Amino acid sequence: MIEQLLHLPDGQAIPYQLDLRVRKTIGLKITAQGLVVHAPKRISASQLQQVLLQKSRWIQQKLALREHNHVAPMQWADGEPLMFMGQDIVLTLQHHPTNKAVTLQGGQLLVRSPQVDQPAFVARKVLQWYAQQALPDFKRRVELVAAQMGEKVSAVGLSNARTRWGSCNSRKQIRLNWRLIQAPPHIIQYVVCHEMAHLKEMNHSARFYAVQASLFPHHVQAEKELKALSAILHRIA
Numbered sequence: 001m002i003e004q005l006l007h008l009p010d011g012q013a014i015p016y017q018l019d020l021r022v023r024k025t026i027g028l029k030i031t032a033q034g035l036v037v038h039a040p041k042r043i044s045a046s047q048l049q050q051v052l053l054q055k056s057r058w059i060q061q062k063l064a065l066r067e068h069n070h071v072a073p074m075q076w077a078d079g080e081p082l083m084f085m086g087q088d089i090v091l092t093l094q095h096h097p098t099n100k101a102v103t104l105q106g107g108q109l110l111v112r113s114p115q116v117d118q119p120a121f122v123a124r125k126v127l128q129w130y131a132q133q134a135l136p137d138f139k140r141r142v143e144l145v146a147a148q149m150g151e152k153v154s155a156v157g158l159s160n161a162r163t164r165w166g167s168c169n170s171r172k173q174i175r176l177n178w179r180l181i182q183a184p185p186h187i188i189q190y191v192v193c194h195e196m197a198h199l200k201e202m203n204h205s206a207r208f209y210a211v212q213a214s215l216f217p218h219h220v221q222a223e224k225e226l227k228a229l230s231a232i233l234h235r236i237a
């Protein structure tokens with residue numbers, strides 16, 4: 001088995017295990033460890049890439065399904081476990097005659113409202129709170145990395161993408177998924193550095209990876225951690 005990465009046109013990379021055998025066709029399966037590809041020994045890298053790209057929707061759907069099966073669905077009820085910057089916190093709901101600002105105190109994310117028995121309302125309040133925490137944190141990180149690189153960013157915004165953690169375009173606009181604010185700070189930093197490296201290289205070439213490594217040396221480890229966290233980070237939607 002060989003560890004490989006499938007790079008999708010949207011910038012996402014899917015890790016997979018490649019098993020080369022004497023066989024005529026390519027077989028894909030999703031195991032507890034992720035995607036496994038069985039392929040003929042003499043297949044070329046470009047042929048393999050082409051087939052995997054054709055099947056990428058299927059692969060993504062299957063992987064998402066597998067991830068969702070691992071994680072208990074969100075109930076938006078009192079006592080629900082949540083995560084903020086890598087710390088475990090607990091959703092705490094309190095009936096209150098008026099709506100109060102959501103606050104984090106002593107590991108409790110406190111929502112006080114007359115509507116705490118309505119899951120959709122609680123979800124909206126909590127998601128707003130995460131977004132409010134995410135934007136200044138991400139902006140600060142982007143500013144610091146930009147200064148380090150001698151680069152300028154025109155805008156930093158939040159994204160709500162299902163499959164991407166960040167993006168960077170040729171107008172130097174950086175967007176980061178608000179769900180990342182749940183992750184440990186070094187994972188947030190890794191994604192920021194990845195997107196910032198695109199200011200220098202708008203691709204995933206060796207030159208890009210050199211820039212990324214100069215900004216964030218342990219990117220391989222961080223990418224694996226982010227992958228493993230993905231289902232948990234997507235638990236709140």
Ligand SMILES: [Zn+2]
Nearest residue numbers: 011194198204
């Ligand atoms: Zn990228």
